[in-house]
Amino acid sequence: MIGALFVTAVKALVLILALLFAFAYITWIMRRGLARFQVRLGPNRVGPFGLLQPIADAVKAIFKEDITVAQADRLLYWLAPLLAFTFALAAFAVIPVGPDGWVVANLDMGVLYVFAASELAIYGVFLAGWASGSKYPLMGGLRSIAALVGYELALGMAILPVVLMAGTLNLQEIVEWQKQHGYFIVYQLPAFLIYFIASLAEMSRTPFDFAEAEQELVAGFHTEYSSTKFVAFYIAELLHWIVGSALIATLFLGGWDAPFGLPEIPVLWLFVKWALFIFLVLWIWASWFRTRYDQMIRFAWGVLLPAATVWFLITAYYVVKGGMA
């Protein structure tokens, strides 16, 4: 019992460190990648290829002055970045990176857990907007919540066909199912597309990056945050990107399963598929515009949700009629 707990604790620690390392270098990849899309070089002065840039950024951010607005609700103002950060980190716990033991928590309701964690992370946004005691964070927070809730519905609806077909909520078993029958991107292409679009909103990336429509809202819900508290939000935001990409890869692209009969190496194949989605999101970020707020909400409720529902009913009918068996 104690031994199992210890093993889980070590796994969790390794995962947290890996995620924070991934975060640090995702900032580098993001800046260098966006620069290349814009025919620039990007940060290349700190260390070879600018590889030490994340460290320089961290040092700079920590030594910034920590400002609190006089009208802020002190407790919630502190709590918000903590919530956002913690639940962004927690979501990865159920994503398997390899067969059997290669997951921190092999939960039977893994899919639900991921959704619960990402829903709770919205509280970070909501509380930050409310507790800042300033108008731009309030409006930015309201927008973000409306958008996130709207897209969370489409996200949940797009995941149901997958769960129906696999017959389980356990992510490890979903991967095993795909290993046997083939990837869900083949069977569930519409669900994949809906899920991916909704994920972009969930990660607050272009074309739905309303949390930080800087032309309209300064920096959205974290306008009044500085220093380490800002870093917590920044980490949370990029972790959503990291976790979201890993989750799509797990749900629709077979997770850690080696494609094309290649040798099976834990971590590696999930990493490759994950990197694919990281690049795809970056690519979209560099290419597309930001939709207008009302367009985005209308798209979520008027297009994505009905489409996901219809596809869910089609899949349900198929499964009831006999399905894969």
Next chain:
Amino acid sequence: MSVMALAKALGITLRHFFSKPVTIPYPDAPVPLKPRFHGRHVLTRHPDTGLEKCIGCSLCAAACPAYAIYVEPAENDPENPVSIGERYAKVYEINMLRCIFCGNCEEACPTGAIVMGYEFELADYRYADFVYTKKDLLVDTVGSKPQRREAKEKKKPVKLGFEVPYVRPELEGVKYE
């Protein structure tokens, strides 16, 4: 908002992703300049005799809109002339802080003595160091004052931060590496 347009946007950015960045990593790599760039002035000499082209007429100083040029002429020694005419510039100074690099001095010069060169790294610390005298401007000198000072301290040749497709013929005798 059509799907085709979105796909096209992705195509354009991907093409740019694989193209060479337009950024010039300046202090590491030289800046490509056009041959007619207006940089630090050069006082040229006649290539065959080695005599200075400047005859000390002060037309450049008269043409200068920023009053950056000061010329003090003197009579040439017939035995050992400095320039080809009767007179030469005993003192020739350009204040680089005043100079606006318009090139009017070059336009006004009747003998083609003062020519705009390519050097642009003129930043320095003291006011007096911005006054370029004859020895700083004559063709044999390569590099600005701070550049030459740095090269002397590091005991290395002057490193010029530009490249040109060709040096225009007015700058005869200038040796840019």
